[in-house]
Amino acid sequence: MNIKELEMDCDEAINYIKNEVKLYDILELSYNRVFTPGEVLNIDTSEYHGKEGLKVLIHVAEESFTSTVEVDLEEIKEELVEVTHIPKNKDEKTIILIDTCDI
Incomplete structure (x- = not known):
């Protein structure tokens, strides 16, 4: 498996997820002492408030x-520590280490 490791701030990581993660990919989120690994069933980029x-x-x-959980990444982006993305049917893995986020 081809493993790529990237460093990003939280806004860059959010943009990566919006642009690169597709339905049925595997996404592992580490944030605020929570680890949420699983298959992506839906991505909602609607405007809220x-x-x-x-x-x-x-x-x-x-x-x-x-279980199925909905994670509002804009809401928790400042708490993101690491994101792992494994595209479906591809032999690659991207690990994103989250640096500080300018607020």
């Missing part, structure tokens, strides 16, 4: 339970 939004619906891949 006059601001650009990014919500990702993830089918969580865990042995002990099965």
Whole structure:
């Protein structure tokens, strides 16, 4: 598997997710002591309260339970630590290490 490691601030990571992540890709989010790994079921880039939004619906891949969660990435972007993206049907993995975000 081809592994690429990138460093970005949180806004660059949000833009990466908007532009590169597709339905059924694997996305692993690490934020605020939470780890959310799973298959992307929906990506919503609608505007919320006059601001650009990014919500990702993830089918969580865990042995002990099965669940689906919606993560509002614009809401938690300042808490993002790491994002791993594995495109469906490709032999590649991108690991994004989140640097500080200018607010």
